[in-house]
Amino acid sequence: MIQVVVVDDHPVVRDGVVATISAAPDLEVIGQAASGPDAVRVVASSDPDVVVMDLRMPAGGGVEAVREMKSRGLRASVLVLTTYDTDSETVAAIEAGATGYLLKDSSASTLIEAIRSTAAGETVLSPAIATRLASHVHSPSRRATLSAREREVLLLVARGTPNRLIAKELFVSEATVKTHLTHIFDKLGVSDRAAAVATAYELGILG
Structure with a gap:
């Protein structure tokens, strides 16, 4: 089973994400949090495989939580689930060490597959967020085209x-x-x- 912690300050949204994840036979929600600091505590105590993390939370944001989890050496991979594809915090989360990035309007099946991929060490990027990230990566070499x-x-x-x-x-x-x-x-x-x-x-x- 892939063990998951869900972090979102909106109870209705959080409950919906939990229900979606729980419907998958190989995924298990083992913890929930409503703020970044709470997320760090829950992840440290439960040791999940994946954290599904909102970024904007009034009691402490996701970016700081990702940084703190990485600085503590916690093994969980972080899948950011954000509302805004232009959110500057998305890039900050990438730089902090998050490994997957989806928009909240993604389908349930997309979210489930993203969690599985994140748990397997794969990077998941929605097209809009990938475009946002592109401006922050080094200028690419154009010496060859892809086959x-x-x-x-x-x-x-x-x-x-x-x-x-x-x-x-x-x-x-x-x-x-x-x-x-x-x-x-x-x-x-x-x-x-x-x-x-x-x-x-x-x-x-x-x-």
């Missing part, structure tokens, strides 16, 4: 698809997927999946 297969791999990465499912979808081995990703990173001048997706949107490779 058709590399674009297929990157599109699946942008959808939050884990390597094992990318391999299944494209009828190749996981090792081949990793090789494609290495080539993609090199061509785009980036070092991780989030930056690759963001840069690809910036260059119009994905869109």
Whole structure:
């Protein structure tokens, strides 16, 4: 079971997210919080796999909570669930160490798959947030274009698809997927999946 803590200051929203997560057979909500400080305490005591985190909370925001969790060495991956694709705190959360970013208008199935991907160490970015991130990554190298297969791999990465499912979808081995990703990173001048997706949107490779 993937264990999840849900953090949102709005009880109705939080209850809806909890209900959505609880409906998945492999996900379990083991804690809830209504502020950043509460989130840190709950995560420290319960040790979940994933934290689904709102950013704007009056009693203490998500960005500070992400920073604090990372500084304490807590292992949970953080999936930010935000209302605004232009929220400057989204970039701050990325820099603080959050690994997944979805808008609150995402479908229930998208949220569930995003949690699974985040738990597996994959980066999940909604297109709007990827575009926002793109302006904060280093200028990409344009020395090469992506092959058709590399674009297929990157599109699946942008959808939050884990390597094992990318391999299944494209009828190749996981090792081949990793090789494609290495080539993609090199061509785009980036070092991780989030930056690759963001840069690809910036260059119009994905869109």
